[in-house]
Amino acid sequence: MEKLGVGIIGCGWVAGEYVKAFTKDERSEVRALVSRTRANAERYRDQHNLKCAIETDAAAMLQKGEVDIVVVSAPHDLHTKYVVAAAEAGKHVIIEKPVALTMEDVRRQQQAVRKNKVKTLVSFVLHWNPLLMTIDRLIKENAFGNVFMVEVDYMHRIWMTTEQKWYASRERSGTAILTGGCHAVDALRWFARSEAEEVCAYQTKTDNPIEYPGTISVNVKFSDGKIGRTTTSFDAQMPYRFNIGVYGTEGAIRNDMLFAPKLFPGQNDFMKIPCILPDSGDVTHHPFMGEVSHFLDCITNDARPFPDLEDAAKTQAICFAADLSAESGRAVKISEIMDAP
Numbered sequence: 647m648e649k650l651g652v653g654i655i656g657c658g659w660v661a662g663e664y665v666k667a668f669t670k671d672e673r674s675e676v677r678a679l680v681s682r683t684r685a686n687a688e689r690y691r692d693q694h695n696l697k698c699a700i701e702t703d704a705a706a707m708l709q710k711g712e713v714d715i716v717v718v719s720a721p722h723d724l725h726t727k728y729v730v731a732a733a734e735a736g737k738h739v740i741i742e743k744p745v746a747l748t749m750e751d752v753r754r755q756q757q758a759v760r761k762n763k764v765k766t767l768v769s770f771v772l773h774w775n776p777l778l779m780t781i782d783r784l785i786k787e788n789a790f791g792n793v794f795m796v797e798v799d800y801m802h803r804i805w806m807t808t809e810q811k812w813y814a815s816r817e818r819s820g821t822a823i824l825t826g827g828c829h830a831v832d833a834l835r836w837f838a839r840s841e842a843e844e845v846c847a848y849q850t851k852t853d854n855p856i857e858y859p860g861t862i863s864v865n866v867k868f869s870d871g872k873i874g875r876t877t878t879s880f881d882a883q884m885p886y887r888f889n890i891g892v893y894g895t896e897g898a899i900r901n902d903m904l905f906a907p908k909l910f911p912g913q914n915d916f917m918k919i920p921c922i923l924p925d926s927g928d929v930t931h932h933p934f935m936g937e938v939s940h941f942l943d944c945i946t947n948d949a950r951p952f953p954d955l956e957d958a959a960k961t962q963a964i965c966f967a968a969d970l971s972a973e974s975g976r977a978v979k980i981s982e983i984m985d986a987p
Contacts (some may be wrong), residue, residue: 650945653678653713653737655704655728656720657686660742660769664717665690667938674715674942678707704728708735715945718742722825723818726751729766733758738765738945740937743832744824745958749966749983752959759955767941767951768958770832772888774936776921777902778833781892785837789906790894796837797875799889800830804880807855816857822849823862823965827878830888831864831968832953832961834876837892840868842964842980849972852881864968888924 652668654661657679668674678699679687687700701707708716708731716732717740718725726746732739739759745768746752759766772778785793804826808814819825835842849862860881866874892899897906902923903916910917926932944951953961967978 650674650714650942651677651710651712652715652717653680653707653710654717654719655680655707655732656718656724656742657681657683657690658719660719661717662690662693663932663934664719664740664938665694665696667934669694669696670935671938671942673946674938677712678710680704680707704731708732708737713737715740715941721812721818722747722820726754729755730758733762733764736762736764738941739955740767740769740941741955741958742769743958744820744828744965745955745962747820747824749963749986752955752962756955756959765941765945765951766955767937767944768953768955769937770829770953770958770961771932771934771937772829772833772924773836773953774933774940775924777919777923778836778890780919780921781837781890781899784899784904784906784909785839785892787909789897789909790892790899791896791908793837793839793872793892793894795873795875795891795893796834797889797891798830798833798837799877799879799887800827801877801879801882801884801887801889802826803883803886804856804860805854808857814856819858821858821862821965821969822856822860822878822880823864823968826880827862827876828961828965830876830878831964832958833890834866834874835961835964836953837890838866838868838872838874840870840872841960842866842874842967843869844977844979845964845967845971846977847968847971850881854881856880859972862968862972864964864971866964886926 681687716737719742844867847864849859851859854860861879963983971978
């Protein structure tokens with residue numbers, strides 16, 4: 647089978663993991679790297695002994711017929727420009743999170759993708775973490791009975807100035823929940839198995855030099871009556887934590903501690919699930935191999951990837967609603983975000 651060609655736009659930290667993942671899968675090969683700083687692209691080419699084109703202009707790469715898949719891992723404010731161009735060039739697209747910094751830009755991407763009928767995958771990479779995969783399976787098996795509450799936290803110390811990293815910029819990176827907390831919002835929706843109706847959030851600004859409030863606490867009301875809670879914090883002096891709680895009428899799980907007497911009769915205390923946890927913010931620990939393999943499967947078998955842009959748009963809407971709620975001091979209906987002109 648002829649290999650699928652890959653072009654990567656943006657050669658920062660995350661791009662290196664995509665290079666590794668696509669190189670290790672025999673169905674694909676990296677054929678182009680794009681970076682405004684040529685040396686960044688050359689670094690990955692040389693590290694992994696790639697025989698690929700090096701470009702400083704994405705337009706040149708998108709014209710290449712040997713590129714079938716484009717990974718957009720540029721700074722967040724550039725995502726829409728590149729996703730739209732890739733879709734219009736007929737390329738399948740992996741979009742690093744967050745999809746975009748406004749709902750208007752999310753819609754622009756959706757329109758281009760729908761019109762050109764390309765496949766997308768949004769890189770909520772923890773979908774391929776063993777603990778989250780296990781929780782998903784337990785919910786499918788009804789191990790918890792009626793799930794009525796879900797909570798997921800993204801706690802990651804990000805303390806820097808805009809001179810040190812573009813992540814600190816409101817214009818380029820967005821907000822705390824967009825920059826990192828969207829991972830938790832995605833997992834919240836995934837495990838709730840329901841769509842959000844209303845969001846109420848509060849935020850606080852410490853002396854963290856990032857340009858936006860570094861901590862936001864969010865409550866979500868889902869359409870089927872479930873409630874959800876998620877907190878994003880870049881401010882706390884603590885190790886990275888991605889806390890998960892799923893609570894049902896017949897069982898519960900808190901991170902890797904499971905109580906499910908339906909599965910284990912006579913169980914009278916939590917038991918530990920021995921598996922790899924989502925306990926690091928270092929991208930080298932994230933399961934990009936699983937993500938890439940899933941996308942290649944979907945392209946090969948003409949299946950819908952998950953989470954694709956259509957699904958991720960709903961996650962983005964919760965994030966935008968949370969920021970609006972925290973800024974305005976009122977609850978925000980999701981319809982207000984989704985239906986806005």
